[in-house]
Amino acid sequence: GAVVSQHPSRVICKSGTSVKIECRSLDFQATTMFWYRQFPKQSLMLMATSNEGSKATYEQGVEKDKFLINHASLTLSTLTVTSAHPEDSSFYICSAKDGNTEAFFGQGTRLTVV
């Protein structure tokens, strides 16, 4: 099956700093990528949907200026958590799809803000 690689798998950052998470489709062109957030023992909540070359569409309640999403190529999308705070600590997971397939998920990134 298709492979989606997410990096890093774990990151610890200091409060107030920014952290970037990458999501790459390794063997297909991802026209659409999705970013999810998962709090401990909770479900996945969609944060935003991004189509290559256009601005991301954010779900209600997600701060665009805090969670910057870039999808500049057909194989890479990035999520930057700006001015991170401890409450941003969470598991972030991306998924990617082309026009014909279902979305494939990355391995996830566990962010801890100290």
Place this chain on the structure above:
Amino acid sequence: AQKVTQAQTEISVVEKEDVTLDCVYETRDTTYYLFWYKQPPSGELVFLIRRNSFDEQNEISGRYSWNFQKSTSSFNFTITASQVVDSAVYFCALRVAYGNKLVFGAGTILRVKS
């Protein structure tokens, strides 16, 4: 709007027992897709099955089987002869045909004890 309900928060079974995970969904669309994913402790989402709304045939894959009942809007998942490696969080999800967005249930934690 779409909604997926997994009423069972946590299930514990002893190895070799059969276990059924319930999933009830809501949608006004007539064409949609239902999914099951497994999330082991490592965090990645493992795709298990996709079923479209026009295909009510039950499916069996090894120890896994799925029962799709449109009349009750349910898509239940049974693991036969459970094993410790089946311990994970299992998510049911729904996507309407015209959209990209996956709506997840809250997840069911399955603990299989030896």
